[in-house]
Amino acid sequence: MGLQCGIVGLPNVGKSTLFNALSNAKAEAANYPFCTIEPNVGVITVPDERLQILEGLVTPQRVLPAVIEFVDIAGLVKGASKGEGLGNKFLSNIREVDAIIHVVRCFKDDNIVHVAGGVDPVFDKEVIDNELQLKDLESVDKKISKIERAAKSGDAKSKKDLAVLLQYKAHLEAGQSARSIDVAEEDKAAVEDLQLLTAKPVIYVANVEETAVLTGNEYSQKLQEAVKSENALVILVSAAIEAQIAELTDLDERAMFLEEYGLTESGLNRLIRASYSLLNLITYFTAGVQEVRAWTIRKGWKAPQAAGVIHTDFERGFIKAEVIKIADYQQFKTEAACRDAGKIGIEGKEYIVQDGDVMHFRFNV
Numbered sequence: 001m002g003l004q005c006g007i008v009g010l011p012n013v014g015k016s017t018l019f020n021a022l023s024n025a026k027a028e029a030a031n032y033p034f035c036t037i038e039p040n041v042g043v044i045t046v047p048d049e050r051l052q053i054l055e056g057l058v059t060p061q062r063v064l065p066a067v068i069e070f071v072d073i074a075g076l077v078k079g080a081s082k083g084e085g086l087g088n089k090f091l092s093n094i095r096e097v098d099a100i101i102h103v104v105r106c107f108k109d110d111n112i113v114h115v116a117g118g119v120d121p122v123f124d125k126e127v128i129d130n131e132l133q134l135k136d137l138e139s140v141d142k143k144i145s146k147i148e149r150a151a152k153s154g155d156a157k158s159k160k161d162l163a164v165l166l167q168y169k170a171h172l173e174a175g176q177s178a179r180s181i182d183v184a185e186e187d188k189a190a191v192e193d194l195q196l197l198t199a200k201p202v203i204y205v206a207n208v209e210e211t212a213v214l215t216g217n218e219y220s221q222k223l224q225e226a227v228k229s230e231n232a233l234v235i236l237v238s239a240a241i242e243a244q245i246a247e248l249t250d251l252d253e254r255a256m257f258l259e260e261y262g263l264t265e266s267g268l269n270r271l272i273r274a275s276y277s278l279l280n281l282i283t284y285f286t287a288g289v290q291e292v293r294a295w296t297i298r299k300g301w302k303a304p305q306a307a308g309v310i311h312t313d314f315e316r317g318f319i320k321a322e323v324i325k326i327a328d329y330q331q332f333k334t335e336a337a338c339r340d341a342g343k344i345g346i347e348g349k350e351y352i353v354q355d356g357d358v359m360h361f362r363f364n365v
Contacts, residue, residue, distance in 0.1 A: 003296060004069040005275055006097035010124050013105035014207040014239040016040075019072035021242035022268050040072040046272055046283075046294065050326055050356060054285060054292045057329060066283055066294040068272055071097055091135050091197065099201045099278055101271065102128065106206040106219035121206070121223040129177060132197040137172040139194045140165055164190035172198070180230055201278045204234045205271070213238040214262050233274055237267035282355035285326070286310070287335075303351040307361045317365035321347045324358040 009015045022044060046066040055063050073093045094100065104121045144165050150158035164187045171181045177198035178191070191199070204227055206220035216224075216236050224234045245266050248254045258266065276282070280299040284306060285292065297306050308315030324335065328343040338344050353359070 002067075002069065003099075003275065003279065003281065004071060004097045005099045005101050006071045006073050006094050007101045007103060008073050008094060008128060009103035010105070010127060013103050013124065014107075015103045016072055017243055018103060018205070018207065018237065018239040018267075019070060021239060021246040022070055022271070042070045042072070043067050044070060044268070044272075046276075046296075047269055048283060048294055050283075050285065051292060051294055053326065053330060054287045054358070057333060058287045058289065058292055060287070060289055060292045062291045064291055064293040066296045068275060070101070091132075094132075094197055094200075095195050097200070099203065099275060101203050101205055101275075103205045103207055104223055106217060106223060107209040107212075108219075109209075119219060121219050122226045125204070125223065125226060129198070130175070133172050133175065133177060136178055136194070136196045136198050137169065139196065140169050140172065140191070143191075143194060144169065160187075161190040164188075168196075177230070202230075202232055203271070203274050203278060204232055205237050205267075206234055207239050208236055210238050210240055210261065212236070213241060213267075233278065235267070235270055235274055237271070242267050282353070284353050284355070284357045284359050286360065287329075287358050297353060299355075301353055302349060303347055303353060303359075303361075304349050306353045306359065307363065310361070313365045314361050314363050317363040318349060319362040319364055321351060322360040322362070323347050323351070325354075326356045326358055329358055 007015050007019055019040065019042060022042060044067060046068055048065060051063055051065055054060075071093065102125070104124050105119055106121050108119050144162065147158045147162055147165075151162040164183060167183055168178060168181060168191055172178065178196045179199050179201065204223060206216065206223050208217055208220055212220070213236055220234070220236060227234060241261060241263075245254055245257060245268075248257060254266075258264065276296075281296055282299050283294050283296055285294055287293075295306070295309050297309055303321040304315045304318040307318055307321070323345040324338050324343060328338055328341075329335075332338045332341050332343060335344070
Protein backbone atom coordinates (compact mmCIF):
# COMPACT_ATOMS: atom_id res chain seq x y z
CA MET A 1 0.00 0.00 0.00
CA GLY A 2 1.23 3.48 -0.80
CA LEU A 3 1.69 6.09 1.91
CA GLN A 4 1.48 9.74 0.99
CA CYS A 5 2.19 12.63 3.37
CA GLY A 6 1.54 16.22 2.39
CA ILE A 7 4.06 18.83 3.55
CA VAL A 8 2.15 22.05 4.27
CA GLY A 9 2.80 25.39 5.87
CA LEU A 10 2.75 29.11 5.25
CA PRO A 11 5.11 30.52 2.58
CA ASN A 12 8.76 30.78 3.61
CA VAL A 13 8.64 28.44 6.61
CA GLY A 14 11.13 26.02 5.02
CA LYS A 15 8.78 23.51 3.37
CA SER A 16 10.56 23.26 0.04
CA THR A 17 14.01 23.29 1.64
CA LEU A 18 12.96 20.39 3.85
CA PHE A 19 11.33 18.58 0.94
CA ASN A 20 14.44 18.92 -1.21
CA ALA A 21 16.59 17.63 1.60
CA LEU A 22 14.33 14.67 2.29
CA SER A 23 13.81 13.52 -1.26
CA ASN A 24 16.79 15.00 -3.12
CA ALA A 25 14.17 16.39 -5.49
CA LYS A 26 14.63 19.84 -6.97
CA ALA A 27 11.63 21.87 -5.94
CA GLU A 28 12.60 25.51 -6.28
CA ALA A 29 13.42 26.99 -2.87
CA ALA A 30 13.18 30.77 -3.11
CA ASN A 31 12.71 33.68 -0.75
CA TYR A 32 9.22 34.64 -1.91
CA PRO A 33 5.70 33.21 -1.55
CA PHE A 34 4.33 30.53 -3.90
CA CYS A 35 7.64 29.33 -5.31
CA THR A 36 6.09 25.85 -5.27
CA ILE A 37 3.06 26.12 -7.55
CA GLU A 38 2.45 22.50 -8.51
CA PRO A 39 2.78 19.81 -5.85
CA ASN A 40 6.18 18.14 -6.08
CA VAL A 41 6.23 14.46 -5.17
CA GLY A 42 9.32 12.81 -3.73
CA VAL A 43 9.36 9.01 -3.46
CA ILE A 44 11.65 8.19 -0.56
CA THR A 45 12.87 4.78 0.55
CA VAL A 46 12.12 3.84 4.13
CA PRO A 47 15.33 3.01 6.03
CA ASP A 48 15.07 -0.38 7.74
CA GLU A 49 18.09 -2.25 9.07
CA ARG A 50 16.11 -5.51 8.96
CA LEU A 51 16.37 -5.42 5.17
CA GLN A 52 20.16 -5.45 5.48
CA ILE A 53 19.95 -8.42 7.83
CA LEU A 54 17.82 -10.38 5.36
CA GLU A 55 20.04 -9.35 2.45
CA GLY A 56 23.05 -10.80 4.28
CA LEU A 57 21.22 -14.06 4.97
CA VAL A 58 19.51 -14.60 1.61
CA THR A 59 21.88 -12.87 -0.87
CA PRO A 60 19.04 -11.90 -3.25
CA GLN A 61 19.35 -10.45 -6.75
CA ARG A 62 17.71 -7.24 -5.56
CA VAL A 63 16.43 -5.56 -2.40
CA LEU A 64 13.26 -3.45 -2.49
CA PRO A 65 12.58 -1.26 0.55
CA ALA A 66 9.20 0.20 1.39
CA VAL A 67 8.62 3.73 0.12
CA ILE A 68 6.82 6.80 1.36
CA GLU A 69 5.72 9.74 -0.78
CA PHE A 70 6.21 13.26 0.46
CA VAL A 71 4.19 15.86 -1.42
CA ASP A 72 5.33 19.47 -1.23
CA ILE A 73 2.07 21.41 -1.50
CA ALA A 74 1.83 25.08 -2.52
CA GLY A 75 1.91 27.74 0.21
CA LEU A 76 -1.25 28.82 1.97
CA VAL A 77 -2.41 32.27 3.02
CA LYS A 78 -5.28 33.64 5.04
CA GLY A 79 -8.44 33.46 2.96
CA ALA A 80 -7.50 30.22 1.17
CA SER A 81 -10.86 28.68 2.05
CA LYS A 82 -12.44 31.45 -0.05
CA GLY A 83 -9.97 31.00 -2.91
CA GLU A 84 -7.37 33.60 -1.90
CA GLY A 85 -3.79 33.04 -3.04
CA LEU A 86 -3.49 29.46 -4.26
CA GLY A 87 -6.14 28.33 -1.80
CA ASN A 88 -8.34 26.17 -3.99
CA LYS A 89 -5.37 24.31 -5.46
CA PHE A 90 -3.85 23.85 -2.00
CA LEU A 91 -7.08 22.49 -0.54
CA SER A 92 -7.58 20.13 -3.45
CA ASN A 93 -4.05 18.74 -3.13
CA ILE A 94 -4.21 18.26 0.62
CA ARG A 95 -7.46 16.30 0.36
CA GLU A 96 -5.63 13.47 -1.40
CA VAL A 97 -2.90 12.74 1.18
CA ASP A 98 -3.01 10.23 4.06
CA ALA A 99 -1.38 12.50 6.65
CA ILE A 100 -0.30 16.10 7.01
CA ILE A 101 3.25 17.18 7.84
CA HIS A 102 2.73 20.74 9.03
CA VAL A 103 6.01 22.67 8.90
CA VAL A 104 6.08 25.65 11.24
CA ARG A 105 8.79 28.28 11.23
CA CYS A 106 10.59 28.30 14.58
CA PHE A 107 13.73 30.18 13.59
CA LYS A 108 14.58 33.84 13.27
CA ASP A 109 16.35 35.09 10.16
CA ASP A 110 16.03 38.71 9.08
CA ASN A 111 17.09 37.73 5.57
CA ILE A 112 14.03 35.53 5.05
CA VAL A 113 10.74 37.40 4.83
CA HIS A 114 7.69 36.27 6.78
CA VAL A 115 4.22 36.78 5.35
CA ALA A 116 2.92 37.98 8.75
CA GLY A 117 5.87 40.29 9.39
CA GLY A 118 7.41 38.32 12.27
CA VAL A 119 8.07 34.85 13.64
CA ASP A 120 5.00 33.54 15.47
CA PRO A 121 4.56 29.74 15.22
CA VAL A 122 1.19 29.73 16.99
CA PHE A 123 -0.19 32.34 14.59
CA ASP A 124 1.17 30.36 11.62
CA LYS A 125 -0.45 27.16 12.87
CA GLU A 126 -3.78 28.83 13.50
CA VAL A 127 -3.90 30.42 10.03
CA ILE A 128 -3.74 27.02 8.37
CA ASP A 129 -6.01 25.39 10.96
CA ASN A 130 -8.65 28.09 10.48
CA GLU A 131 -8.62 27.85 6.70
CA LEU A 132 -8.97 24.08 6.76
CA GLN A 133 -11.71 24.29 9.39
CA LEU A 134 -13.64 26.84 7.30
CA LYS A 135 -13.44 24.60 4.26
CA ASP A 136 -14.63 21.60 6.30
CA LEU A 137 -17.47 23.69 7.72
CA GLU A 138 -18.52 24.52 4.18
CA SER A 139 -18.60 20.79 3.31
CA VAL A 140 -20.59 19.93 6.45
CA ASP A 141 -23.11 22.71 5.82
CA LYS A 142 -23.69 21.49 2.26
CA LYS A 143 -24.44 17.97 3.45
CA ILE A 144 -26.73 19.26 6.21
CA SER A 145 -28.74 21.13 3.58
CA LYS A 146 -29.02 17.96 1.49
CA ILE A 147 -30.36 15.66 4.20
CA GLU A 148 -32.42 18.04 6.35
CA ARG A 149 -35.63 17.43 4.42
CA ALA A 150 -35.29 13.64 4.61
CA ALA A 151 -34.51 13.87 8.34
CA LYS A 152 -37.61 16.00 8.97
CA SER A 153 -39.75 13.49 7.08
CA GLY A 154 -38.71 10.81 9.58
CA ASP A 155 -36.02 8.89 7.68
CA ALA A 156 -34.10 7.17 10.50
CA LYS A 157 -30.66 7.18 8.84
CA SER A 158 -30.95 10.83 7.80
CA LYS A 159 -31.99 11.82 11.33
CA LYS A 160 -29.00 10.03 12.80
CA ASP A 161 -26.58 11.48 10.23
CA LEU A 162 -27.98 14.97 10.75
CA ALA A 163 -27.38 14.74 14.50
CA VAL A 164 -23.75 13.78 13.87
CA LEU A 165 -23.28 16.51 11.26
CA LEU A 166 -24.60 19.12 13.66
CA GLN A 167 -22.00 17.95 16.21
CA TYR A 168 -19.26 18.43 13.63
CA LYS A 169 -20.66 21.83 12.67
CA ALA A 170 -20.59 23.06 16.28
CA HIS A 171 -17.09 21.65 16.78
CA LEU A 172 -15.70 23.36 13.68
CA GLU A 173 -17.46 26.65 14.46
CA ALA A 174 -15.70 26.58 17.84
CA GLY A 175 -12.35 26.59 16.02
CA GLN A 176 -11.63 22.92 16.63
CA SER A 177 -10.40 20.42 14.06
CA ALA A 178 -12.47 17.37 13.13
CA ARG A 179 -9.74 14.97 14.33
CA SER A 180 -10.35 16.06 17.93
CA ILE A 181 -14.14 15.59 18.02
CA ASP A 182 -15.52 13.15 20.59
CA VAL A 183 -18.01 10.99 18.68
CA ALA A 184 -18.46 7.23 18.47
CA GLU A 185 -16.35 5.55 15.78
CA GLU A 186 -19.41 4.27 13.93
CA ASP A 187 -20.89 7.80 13.82
CA LYS A 188 -17.90 9.04 11.81
CA ALA A 189 -19.42 7.25 8.82
CA ALA A 190 -21.77 10.24 8.48
CA VAL A 191 -18.86 12.42 7.30
CA GLU A 192 -16.69 9.79 5.65
CA ASP A 193 -17.73 10.87 2.14
CA LEU A 194 -16.71 14.48 2.88
CA GLN A 195 -13.01 13.62 3.32
CA LEU A 196 -12.69 16.35 5.92
CA LEU A 197 -9.32 18.05 5.78
CA THR A 198 -9.01 18.54 9.54
CA ALA A 199 -9.80 14.87 10.20
CA LYS A 200 -6.43 13.88 8.73
CA PRO A 201 -3.71 12.98 11.25
CA VAL A 202 -0.99 15.62 11.59
CA ILE A 203 2.65 15.87 12.63
CA TYR A 204 4.03 19.31 13.43
CA VAL A 205 7.60 19.88 12.28
CA ALA A 206 9.23 22.72 14.17
CA ASN A 207 11.85 24.01 11.75
CA VAL A 208 14.55 25.35 14.08
CA GLU A 209 18.04 26.74 13.56
CA GLU A 210 20.98 24.33 13.69
CA THR A 211 21.90 25.16 17.29
CA ALA A 212 18.41 24.31 18.57
CA VAL A 213 17.87 20.96 16.87
CA LEU A 214 18.39 19.01 20.12
CA THR A 215 16.84 21.29 22.70
CA GLY A 216 14.39 23.43 20.75
CA ASN A 217 13.90 27.14 21.41
CA GLU A 218 11.30 29.60 22.64
CA TYR A 219 9.35 29.29 19.38
CA SER A 220 9.20 25.49 19.36
CA GLN A 221 8.17 25.54 23.03
CA LYS A 222 5.27 27.86 22.19
CA LEU A 223 4.22 25.50 19.41
CA GLN A 224 4.33 22.47 21.71
CA GLU A 225 2.20 24.29 24.25
CA ALA A 226 -0.32 25.27 21.58
CA VAL A 227 -0.87 21.70 20.35
CA LYS A 228 -1.08 20.02 23.76
CA SER A 229 -4.86 19.62 23.55
CA GLU A 230 -4.55 17.92 20.15
CA ASN A 231 -2.35 15.16 21.51
CA ALA A 232 -0.21 15.84 18.41
CA LEU A 233 3.44 15.05 17.88
CA VAL A 234 5.98 17.86 17.46
CA ILE A 235 9.31 16.95 15.86
CA LEU A 236 12.33 19.25 15.98
CA VAL A 237 14.03 19.42 12.60
CA SER A 238 16.57 21.78 11.13
CA ALA A 239 15.93 22.00 7.41
CA ALA A 240 19.40 23.53 7.08
CA ILE A 241 21.01 20.43 8.61
CA GLU A 242 18.89 18.08 6.50
CA ALA A 243 19.96 19.99 3.37
CA GLN A 244 23.62 19.42 4.26
CA ILE A 245 23.04 15.74 5.03
CA ALA A 246 21.41 15.30 1.62
CA GLU A 247 24.63 16.43 -0.03
CA LEU A 248 26.63 13.64 1.64
CA THR A 249 26.54 10.33 -0.21
CA ASP A 250 29.05 8.49 1.99
CA LEU A 251 27.31 6.85 4.96
CA ASP A 252 30.34 7.26 7.23
CA GLU A 253 30.51 10.96 6.41
CA ARG A 254 26.82 11.30 7.23
CA ALA A 255 27.32 9.56 10.56
CA MET A 256 30.25 11.87 11.42
CA PHE A 257 28.24 14.93 10.39
CA LEU A 258 25.28 13.90 12.56
CA GLU A 259 27.63 13.22 15.48
CA GLU A 260 28.91 16.79 15.28
CA TYR A 261 25.39 17.98 16.14
CA GLY A 262 24.84 15.29 18.78
CA LEU A 263 22.36 13.45 16.55
CA THR A 264 22.12 9.69 16.07
CA GLU A 265 19.87 9.86 13.01
CA SER A 266 18.52 12.34 10.50
CA GLY A 267 15.25 14.22 10.77
CA LEU A 268 14.03 12.16 7.81
CA ASN A 269 14.27 8.91 9.77
CA ARG A 270 12.42 10.40 12.72
CA LEU A 271 9.77 11.83 10.41
CA ILE A 272 9.21 8.49 8.67
CA ARG A 273 8.95 6.61 11.97
CA ALA A 274 6.50 9.18 13.28
CA SER A 275 4.45 8.90 10.07
CA TYR A 276 4.25 5.11 10.39
CA SER A 277 3.23 5.38 14.03
CA LEU A 278 0.67 8.09 13.29
CA LEU A 279 -1.02 5.95 10.64
CA ASN A 280 -0.66 2.64 12.55
CA LEU A 281 1.54 1.11 9.86
CA ILE A 282 3.90 -1.84 10.18
CA THR A 283 6.24 -3.71 7.83
CA TYR A 284 6.47 -7.37 6.89
CA PHE A 285 8.99 -8.95 4.53
CA THR A 286 9.21 -11.49 1.75
CA ALA A 287 12.62 -13.07 1.20
CA GLY A 288 13.89 -15.21 -1.65
CA VAL A 289 16.84 -15.48 -4.01
CA GLN A 290 15.17 -13.21 -6.55
CA GLU A 291 14.35 -10.41 -4.11
CA VAL A 292 14.04 -9.34 -0.50
CA ARG A 293 11.21 -6.87 -0.15
CA ALA A 294 9.51 -4.79 2.53
CA TRP A 295 5.72 -4.40 2.46
CA THR A 296 3.72 -1.78 4.34
CA ILE A 297 0.37 -2.69 5.91
CA ARG A 298 -1.95 -1.45 8.64
CA LYS A 299 -1.36 -2.72 12.16
CA GLY A 300 -3.94 -5.39 12.97
CA TRP A 301 -4.33 -6.70 9.42
CA LYS A 302 -4.80 -10.43 9.04
CA ALA A 303 -2.70 -12.62 6.78
CA PRO A 304 -5.05 -12.57 3.73
CA GLN A 305 -5.17 -8.74 3.78
CA ALA A 306 -1.38 -8.60 3.98
CA ALA A 307 -1.13 -11.02 1.06
CA GLY A 308 -3.45 -8.78 -0.96
CA VAL A 309 -0.87 -6.00 -0.89
CA ILE A 310 1.33 -8.18 -3.10
CA HIS A 311 -1.52 -9.16 -5.44
CA THR A 312 -5.30 -9.34 -5.11
CA ASP A 313 -5.16 -12.99 -6.21
CA PHE A 314 -3.08 -13.77 -3.12
CA GLU A 315 -5.90 -12.54 -0.90
CA ARG A 316 -8.72 -14.05 -2.96
CA GLY A 317 -7.16 -17.52 -3.08
CA PHE A 318 -5.38 -17.44 0.29
CA ILE A 319 -4.69 -20.89 1.78
CA LYS A 320 -2.05 -20.31 4.44
CA ALA A 321 1.01 -18.27 5.37
CA GLU A 322 4.41 -19.54 6.40
CA VAL A 323 5.88 -17.14 8.95
CA ILE A 324 9.43 -16.81 10.29
CA LYS A 325 10.29 -14.34 13.00
CA ILE A 326 13.30 -12.32 11.92
CA ALA A 327 15.17 -13.11 15.17
CA ASP A 328 14.83 -16.83 14.37
CA TYR A 329 16.04 -16.20 10.81
CA GLN A 330 19.10 -14.48 12.24
CA GLN A 331 19.78 -17.32 14.63
CA PHE A 332 19.35 -20.25 12.22
CA LYS A 333 20.66 -18.46 9.09
CA THR A 334 18.55 -20.26 6.44
CA GLU A 335 14.89 -21.03 5.80
CA ALA A 336 15.67 -24.74 5.75
CA ALA A 337 17.37 -24.55 9.15
CA CYS A 338 14.39 -22.60 10.53
CA ARG A 339 12.09 -25.34 9.24
CA ASP A 340 14.21 -28.10 10.81
CA ALA A 341 14.17 -26.22 14.12
CA GLY A 342 10.38 -25.86 14.00
CA LYS A 343 10.61 -22.09 13.68
CA ILE A 344 8.30 -21.70 10.69
CA GLY A 345 4.73 -21.04 11.78
CA ILE A 346 1.88 -22.25 9.56
CA GLU A 347 -0.82 -19.61 9.94
CA GLY A 348 -4.38 -19.40 8.66
CA LYS A 349 -6.82 -16.66 7.74
CA GLU A 350 -7.15 -15.32 11.28
CA TYR A 351 -3.44 -14.74 11.87
CA ILE A 352 -2.67 -11.10 12.69
CA VAL A 353 0.57 -10.11 10.99
CA GLN A 354 3.28 -8.75 13.28
CA ASP A 355 5.83 -6.07 12.49
CA GLY A 356 8.97 -7.74 11.09
CA ASP A 357 7.36 -11.06 10.08
CA VAL A 358 9.05 -12.80 7.17
CA MET A 359 6.20 -14.36 5.19
CA HIS A 360 5.56 -16.76 2.34
CA PHE A 361 1.98 -17.15 1.11
CA ARG A 362 0.28 -20.21 -0.33
CA PHE A 363 -2.75 -19.51 -2.49
CA ASN A 364 -4.91 -21.03 -5.19
CA VAL A 365 -7.10 -19.22 -7.72
